Amino acid sequence: MPQPIHRGWFSLAVAFAGGLVLLFVLGPLVGMFLATSPRQLLTTAGDAEVTASIWLTLWTSMGATLILAIVAVPFAYLLARRDFPLKWLVSGIIDIPVVIPHPAAGIALLGVLNRNTALGRLGEAMGLDFVGHPAGIMAAMAFVSLPYLINAARDGFAAVPQRLENAALTLGASPARVFLTISLPLARHAILSGLILMCARGLSEFGAVIIMAYHPMVTPVLIYDRFTSFGLSYAQAPTILFILVCLALLVVLRLLRGGQHAAR
Amino acid sequence: MLRVESLSLQLGEFRLRDITFNVDSGEYFVLLGASGAGKTAILELIAGLLKPNQGRVWLQDREITHEPIQSRRLGLVYQDHSLFPHLPVWKNIAYPLRCARFAGNLRQHSEQLASEIGAQHLLDRMPATLSLGESQRVALARALATRPDILLLDEPMASLDTQARAGIRSLLRRLHANGQTIIHVTHDYEEALALATRVAVLEDGAICQIGSVDEVFHHPQSRFVASFVGIRNFFHGQLTQTGESATFLTPEGLLIHLSTDCPTGVGCVVFESKDVTLSPAAPAGSARNVFKGRIIDVETVRLGVELTVDIGLPIHAALTRESVQRMQLAAGVHVFASFKSSAIRYIPE
Incomplete structure (x- = not known):
């Protein structure tokens, strides 16, 4: 049996540090739950504006993920399998959305997708208005969350033994x-992990979305709107509701992935 | 059938130089070489997975050097078998059929292919649950599904235990007997002895000898070939097993006593030159394999002297220089050659 490496006071110190980290994450969340009564939650759940915004957030983030997956997954395969000139540069470009501030991403997107640009006009002509429209929300969500999918998928493809692909080629x-x-x-x-990550990242996006589309309001924008208009206590109930919905969705997605894992 | 013409490949530090050989229809061609000699690369060049820097590959009078991999009619089986881990055995076997837009019932056809290879009981298993011998059979069934012109085997026995090895060996022999052309790369000269109709020896990225099994093993043309094929004393013949003892009779009429568990049948015996003792007079004691003969060749090698003695057929003995001088052994001298039964290995065919 392997012996634990850490013993005595050190393992105690490590456990204590871990407890602090957990408390830091859970404390504010639990505090918010305790400050909100079940009645407030029920009322908020019946608030059409809140439920509409939660639905909007859910379908735009899932939609953005699925639409982008069609091009991002083959691209990730290319990155995993082929060598081409300036590949290092391409890989770096993929990671840009992770490191730039999200309002900056929103500003950049708005710069190319507003109604005065060729791209914006082209979209408008096809009935696809980006500014103040779900399409714009999806563009903002996709822009900031795409690296998570591409990087996860690229690592996944890289882990597939190339011999299996070679064997398939020789089999015709x-x-x-x-x-x-x-x-x-x-x-x-x-x-699938990448899709879940990308979707989760899209759900929580605020900075880029608010610049592309204040209305219709995704839930993070709605929470911000309630907070600035009515104060903290009015913002807490929709926040809790949204957190619960997000957690439920992630649990379902993880279970779906886990189920496939078990079937393997 | 297959012609490989002056193939050269540079892959980092590794080089293949001027690889040229022909494989005729129905041949069992073994490429013998140490690991790192470039054996797998040659198979991958033939299959199209690697592109040569120079040279050409012809299959059935058609140049295939630049043909896409999937349109060459070749079946490649990797050393690790490379079964698709997410597909059950029967879907692995059916994979090439699907690619070839096979019109019949895939499941039925896979069953038939599996039964030809002795894998019919494995059809619904997942590859991860198979033993190495079983997964080798499935890989063979899959590679043979579209009836390839040539079966390319990369060290097919390397990862198998002795029992599975014997099974795969007899399976390969049966496939060959049914007319399948096979190219088999290995580092193990026993496989070449047991299976090959022709052998090429690969040294450091180049072919250093090519010929029939007898030519290469009995007349190695270079020191490398001699040391690599290792054993020069090997004889084909018939084993008779009585249970208590075993005897082996060569077509030349030489009767050799040995100990083996193998059943009566045809095969070959091998023993090392250093296990052969030479003496001017008949040795006293219980040695059962004692043959009178005449020295026909004496060759000084790095670690001593190699003598060839004609005892009805030529056998090779390795002695120290000192013993050769003491016994005054030279070409033409009559000697007794003896070797212990326990030094003899029998390889069934």
């Missing part, structure tokens, strides 16, 4: 078939 499969029948199913856990 075209490269596209190899991708669809071998690489994609074998990297599916990493891709």
Whole structure:
């Protein structure tokens, strides 16, 4: 049996540090729950503006994730499998949204998607208005959360043994078939993790979304709006409701992934 | 059937130089070489997974050097078997059929292929639950599903235990007997002895000898080949097992006593030159394999002297220089050659 490395006072100190971290995360959340009565929660759950905003947040983040996945997953495969000039630069570009402030991302997006730009006009002509519209919300969510999907999927593809892909090629499969029948199913856990991460990141996005679309309000914007208009206690109930919905969604998604994992 | 013409490949530090050979239809061709000699790379060049820097590959009078991998009619089985871990055995076997837009019932056809290879009981298992011998069988069934012109095998026995090895060996022999052309790379000369119709020896990225098993093993053309194929005393013949003892008879009429568990059948015996003792007079004692013969060749090698003695067929003995001088052994001298039954290994065919 392996012996634990840490003994005595050190392991106590480590456990204490861990307790502090947990308290730091859970304390504010628990405090907020305690400060909100069940009646307040029920009333908020019946508030059409709140429920509409939660639905909007859910479907825009899931929609943004799924739409972008169609191009991001093959791109991640390319990054994992092929060498090309300036690959290091491309990988760096993918990570930019993670490091820039999110309002800055929103400003940059608005700069290319507003109604005075060619892209904005093209979208408008196709009935796709970005500013103050769910399409704009999805663009903002996708912009800031895409790196999570691409990086997770790229690592997943890289972990698929190339020999299996080679074996499939020698068995008569075209490269596209190899991708669809071998690489994609074998990297599916990493891709699903990436999708969940991207979706979760989209749900919680505030800075970029508020610049692209104050209205219709996604829940983080609604919470901010209630807080600035009515004060802290009015913002707490929708916050709790949104946290519960997000947690429930993530649990369901994780279970779905776990279920597939067990079936493997 | 397959012609490989002056293939060269540079892969980092590793190089293959001027690889040229032909494999005829129905041949069992073994590429023998130490690990790192470039054996797998040659298979991958033939399969199209690697692109040569120079040279050409022809299959059935058609140049395939630049053909896409999936349109060459070759079945490659990797050393690690490379079964698709997310598909059950029967879907692994059906994979190439699906790629070839096979019209019949995939499940039925997979069953038939599996039964040809002795894997019919494994169809619904997942690859992770198979033993190495079982997964090797499945990999073979999968590679054979579309009836490839040539089966390419990368160290097919390397990871197997002795029992599974014997099973795969007899399976490969059966496939070959049914007309399947096979190219098999290995570092193990026993596999070459047991299976090959022709052998090429690879040293440091180049082929240093190519020929029939007898030519390469009995007449190694270089020191590398001699040391690599290791054993020069090997004889084909018939084993008779009585349970208490075993005897082996060569077509030349030489009768050799040995100890083995193998059943009566055909095969070959091998023993090392250093296990052969030479003496001017018949040795006293219980040695049962004693043969009178005449020295036909004496060759000084790095660690002593190699003598070839004609006892009806040539056998090789390795002695120290000192013993050779003491016994005044030279070409033409009559000697008794003896070797212990326990020094003899039998490889069934």
